[in-house]
Amino acid sequence: MRKERIVFARGRRVYLRPLDKATDLERCTRWTNDPEVTRYLARCLPMTLLAEENWFDKQVGRENDFPLAICTSKGRHIGNIGLHQVDMRLGVGTTGTLIGEKAFWGKGYGSEAKMLMLAFAFRTLSLRKVYSDVIAFNERSLRYSLGMGHKVVGRRRDHWYREGRYWDDILLELFRADWEPLWAEYEATSRWTKVPYEMPVFER
Numbered sequence: 001m002r003k004e005r006i007v008f009a010r011g012r013r014v015y016l017r018p019l020d021k022a023t024d025l026e027r028c029t030r031w032t033n034d035p036e037v038t039r040y041l042a043r044c045l046p047m048t049l050l051a052e053e054n055w056f057d058k059q060v061g062r063e064n065d066f067p068l069a070i071c072t073s074k075g076r077h078i079g080n081i082g083l084h085q086v087d088m089r090l091g092v093g094t095t096g097t098l099i100g101e102k103a104f105w106g107k108g109y110g111s112e113a114k115m116l117m118l119a120f121a122f123r124t125l126s127l128r129k130v131y132s133d134v135i136a137f138n139e140r141s142l143r144y145s146l147g148m149g150h151k152v153v154g155r156r157r158d159h160w161y162r163e164g165r166y167w168d169d170i171l172l173e174l175f176r177a178d179w180e181p182l183w184a185e186y187e188a189t190s191r192w193t194k195v196p197y198e199m200p201v202f203e204r
């Protein structure tokens with residue numbers, strides 16, 4: 001019997017659904033052990049199936065963390081996106097995204113998933129501001145966040161150690177007011193053209 005498809009938020013090319021340990025655990029563990037993926041993430045150590053399972057179990061019943069699976073419109077699970085450490089008193093939260101299927105990088109899936117997650121953050125939870133951070137060499141992720149209206153607000157110098165040297169952590173934040181025009185544009189246009197932005201220039 002075919003499993004019912006659960007949808008939390010639907011976009012044009014992706015939809016978001018709750019993670020399902022029964023179907024997603026091994027796939028997520030494959031992603032969190034792929035050095036080409038984890039070089040961009042805060043956690044880059046080997047992840048056992050048991051550790052990943054513990055992570056899944058910890059999500060159950062947590063009220064300030066919202067991890068979701070990113071699926072293509074055909075139902076292929078290609079990555080995860082989360083809104084974490086939501087503080088309803090301050091009206092803030094932090095986003096994190098991982099497209100684990102590398103063939104799907106750079107094709108707009110991450111941007112659409114993030115738009116849907118931001119709509120949940122701002123329009124359902126009524127947050128004021130969403131944070132994000134990026135390892136300085138992760139140009140794709142930086143562009144992706146800037147394209148959503150994030151602004152660079154600082155950097156923690158020599159924060160991450162990767163590939164034999166330290167790298168800065170770039171801190172970004174997005175106020176709802178800066179995101180609303182992008183959402184209006186996303187809703188109105190079938191071919192979503194994002195507003196132009198400037199890449200920040202960092203000297204090292």
Ligand SMILES: CC(C)(COP(=O)(O)OP(=O)(O)OC[C@H]1O[C@@H](n2cnc3c(N)ncnc32)[C@H](O)[C@@H]1OP(=O)(O)O)[C@@H](O)C(=O)NCCC(=O)NCCS
Pocket residue numbers: 037040041079097098099100104105106107108109110111112133134135138139140141143144147194
């Ligand atoms: C970062 C990530 C979520 C972005 O999602 P994506 O679907 O690959 O990105 P998109 O196709 O939506 O494009 C994002 C932007 O990056 C640009 N981009 C794509 N490939 C790029 C590359 N190799 N280098 C620089 N920029 C690139 C795109 O052109 C787009 O910018 P634009 O709007 O100006 O055209 C995804 O690549 C990913 O999960 N990577 C591995 C893990 C990771 O880096 N997570 C984020 C940690 S902060």
